[in-house]
Amino acid sequence: MTRPEITDKGTVFLVDDDIAVRRGVTALLSAAEYSVETSKSAEDFLSKLSSLDLSNAVLLVDICMPGIQGLELQELLKDQNIELPVIVMTAHGDVPMAVRAMRNGAVDFLEKPFTVVEVKTALDRALSMSRLDKTPLQSPEPALLDKFEKLTPREEEVLRGIVDGNTNKEIARVLDVSPRTVEAHRQKIMLKMGAASFAELIRMAIALNIDGNYLQ
Amino acid sequence: MRLALDDNDGSLTDQIIETVDTPIVILGPNGSIKRFNPASQKLTGYASDEVLGRKVWEFLIIDEEIDGVRAVFEKTRGEDTPTHFTNYWKRKDGQHRLLEWSNKTIHDRSGKVSYVLATGVDITDAQATKLQLSETQAYLMSIIDASPIAIITINERGELQSFNRQAEECFGYKAAEVLGENVKLLMPEPDQSRHDQYMGQYMETGEKRIMERARSVLAKRRNGEQFPAMLHVSEFKDGQPTFVGFIEDITDQKMTERRLKETQFQLQHAGRVGAMGEIATSIAHELNQPLTAAASFAGAVSLKLKKAEYAGCEDAIELLDDVVSEIRRASEIIRQMREFIRNRKTAKSLHNVNQVVQEAATISLIGAESEGVKLETSLDDDLGELQLDRIQIQQVLVNLIRNAVDAMKDCDEKRLKISTAKRVGFVEITVEDTGAGISDEMKERLFEPFATNKEGGVGIGLSISKAIIDAHQGEIFANIRDSPGTVFTVKLPEGAYDEARNHR
Known part of the structure; x- marks a missing residue:
């Protein structure tokens, strides 16, 4: 593979086992003026890792692949102290996997299929982190904390349930309310937190260290 | 000395008395023995000389019966009708014989009792036989x-x-x-x-x-x-x-049979639902890929149209946005289908692990013995109960056992070993076969959906099993050995059990 031309937007290392996905996402990202380097598997990516310029770059990897999976690749890179922001792609609704990836240090997750806006937002954020070389989980922004404190205890419980990867139905059972009530709470939480998407809400929750392990 | 009876042909009567094999005793009115025929002598061991003139109850009757015999004698004397009576005689050597008597009083011309004629039958042996029989x-x-x-x-x-x-x-x-x-x-x-x-x-x-x-x-x-x-x-x-x-x-037996039948039915149902869920999960992933590609292509075109040289294409861009949103809707439908099936919750309660394993083995091995499969079970008695979804765990075990039987189809040696063991913090169930084993190629994809090397297999059994064991916070893995055969191990944590205990 030829070294792609570096543009201002940055480089995306796309790892996905599906050729159509690689072609489609490459077309999309090229049109959005990112350079794209594709690999058909984690092994493929690792084999050319040494020859890649990792500056101003982001790894966009499918979480579910044959052989080394997305999460493992992420861990392998972490073990080698390779500072490359990671965005994982998950099947729609696979929250627990996404949460795990985020805890492992992924900066974001994208639910397949995604829109231009979603992918651009996620990539730009990751690339800005790459440039600043900051890990996002250190201290939540004060504004985010303010928003979080506006949640009622019940809403906070629902949020924890969501971050733990539970469906509305499961949360409803644990809290002994109807799934509809949980959905209502969920909408309110999104509103109060100012989250545009579910992924963003999860990202915020992770930034706030809200999850089962951090239960007070 | 002779005592002739008072009749016309005394000598004939004499001869009869002397020769019959029946003890005959003739007593005087006071009970003293007047005649003691040879049969009587033979029975008692007494010679005639030894007994004549003596009263029977003085030496022939056992102590307990003396009163009874005397009473009968008195009665016999008073009445004219024959009486029947059973009593023991004490032989000269001390042995007892049981005799059944017919007594008859003989009167003289003036009507006075002159003799009592007693004819006996020795029923000792008959009595013993009768007793023995009863x-x-x-x-x-x-x-x-x-x-x-x-x-x-x-x-x-x-x-x-x-x-x-x-x-x-x-x-x-x-x-x-x-x-x-x-x-x-x-x-x-x-x-x-x-x-x-x-x-x-x-x-x-x-x-x-x-x-x-x-x-x-x-x-x-x-x-x-x-x-x-x-x-x-x-x-x-x-x-x-x-x-x-x-x-x-056979009520109990029937109940066991019914329970097994029900379990079998539930397992089939769970198997179908599980298979659907697994297929749905797989489809969700497989279908999501082309949808992602399509949405990306549409997104790419949309981005290109936004460039200056394509000014005036706003309509087309809007249409492309519609394409993307429809693609997302399709993806959402798949997700809902998957979630619907996945939401089939595990219904855990306390179950005896060995019983769960045994039932699963019974159900899966119906007909297997005729195929020459030898089953060996080694169940740890200390296992006790565990918090689990019985049907789901049995679904896993049935799957493993049937796989094992299938794997041995073409083998000469068909040994199936099912064991349970208590380990620290968890319970271990193993299913071991002497079958063909698992190829290197399969090893890696063993628990992935649609991975199979079985003819006619769909390849979702093990991926369902893994999903079930995951939901039980357990582990399932295959130990691939150098020797032929495969060992599948299922580990179930005891934690859930303790938790259940504490919450009581």
Whole structure:
């Protein structure tokens, strides 16, 4: 593979086992003026890792692949102290996997299929982190904390349930309310937190260290 | 010395008395022995000289019976009719013999008692035999009563002749209540009305409908309750035809069978739902990929159209946005389908692990023994109970056991070993076969959906199993050995169990 031309937007290392996905996402990202380097598997990516310029770059990897999976690749890179922001792609609704990836240090997750806006937002954020070389989980922004404190205890419980990867139905059972009530709470939480998407809400929750392990 | 009887032909009577094999004793009115024939001498060991003139109760009668014998003697003297009496004689050597007597008083011309004639039969041996017989009978009866199977006999009219203790237990009647009653009272309809006809038919034609082979029937208890029973009827002739029926209450056995059947049904259902879920999950992933590609292509075109040279394409861009949103809708439908199936919650409760394993083995091995599979089980008695979804865990085990049997299909040695063991913090269940083993290529994809090397296999069994064991916070893995065969291990944590305990 030829070294792609570096543009201002940055480089995306796309790892996905599906050729159509690689072609489609490459077309999309090229049109959005990112350079794209594709690999058909984690092994493929690792084999050319040494020859890649990792500056101003982001790894966009499918979480579910044959052989080394997305999460493992992420861990392998972490073990080698390779500072490359990671965005994982998950099947729609696979929250627990996404949460795990985020805890492992992924900066974001994208639910397949995604829109231009979603992918651009996620990539730009990751690339800005790459440039600043900051890990996002250190201290939540004060504004985010303010928003979080506006949640009622019940809403906070629902949020924890969501971050733990539970469906509305499961949360409803644990809290002994109807799934509809949980959905209502969920909408309110999104509103109060100012989250545009579910992924963003999860990202915020992770930034706030809200999850089962951090239960007070 | 002779004592002639007062008749016309004394010498003939004499001869009879002397030669008969029957003890004959003639007593005087006061009870003293006047005559003691050879048969009597032979029986007692006393010579005639030793006894003449002595009273019988002075030496021949055992102590306990002296009073009785004297009373009979007094009575005999007073009446003219013969009396019968049974008593022991004490022989000269001390042995006792039991004799049955016919006594007859003989009067002289003035009507005074002149003699008492006593003719005896030695019934000692007969009595012993009789006693022995009744002992044997009592012995047999106690065996019959101890039988765990109800045993009844009927005559050719269907009337109950015997009814053992288990029959009392089983039917709720006392023997005394039903003896002589028609056996049909122990049957529900339609047999009750038809039984006489059945018997009549048999008596007439000798055609055996239910005889000589066990068959399962419905029987009726006193309280009207019906129960499944195994009935075996045999005929024997004791003067007249008698039928003996052996009846075994198989309610428990039936219940076990029913439970197994239900489990089997639930397993099939769970298997179907599980397979659907697994397929849905797979489809969700597989279908999501082309949808992602399509949405990305549309997004790419949309971005290109936004560039300056394509000014005026806003309509097209909007249409492309619609394409993307429809693609997302399709993806959402798949997600909902998947979630719907996945939401089938595990219904955990406390179950005896060994019982769960045994049932699964029974169900999966139906018919396997005929294929030559030898089952070896080694179950750890200390396992106790674990919090688990019985049907789901059995689904996993049935899957593993059937896989094992399939893997040995073409092998000479077909040994299947199922073990359970208690380890620290978890319970281990292993299923071990001597089959073909797993290829290197398969090893990696073993628990992935649609990975199979079985002919006609879909390849979702193990991926479902893994999903189930994951939901139990357990582990499932295959130890691939150098020797032929495979060992699958399932580990189930004990934590859930402790938790359940603490919450009580």
